[in-house]
Amino acid sequence: MGKDKKKSKGKQKLPKTKCxxxxxxxxxxPLRMLKEGTLxxxxxxxxxxxxxxxGKKVTKKALQKAA
Known part of the structure; x- marks a missing residue:
């Protein structure tokens, strides 16, 4: 049998810190997510x-906390 892949349906994709x-x-x-309103x-x-x-820079750690 194949391996079961876990999918997180309720989890939102996090944007990259730089385009x-x-x-x-x-x-x-981040540009696409801003335009779509999913940021x-x-x-x-x-x-x-x-x-x-x-206006402050974003770190990956802070981004994970926000989401």
Whole structure:
């Protein structure tokens, strides 16, 4: 039998901390998530970098706490 893969249905994808500037826009791109409205509360994008609404840089640790 095959291995069972665990899928988390209720968990939201976290955005990357910096945009990779790919033409097709990856699934975790902060620019795409901002446009769709799926970016977590308290975050925005400035110059292709994910920042808090107060303007401070975001760490991966802080991002996981917010989500």
């Amino acid at each position: 990779c500037v790919s033409k097709s826009k990856c699934g975790r791109c 977590p509360d308290g975050f925005t994008v400035k110059r292709r970098v994910l920042v808090t609404t107060s």
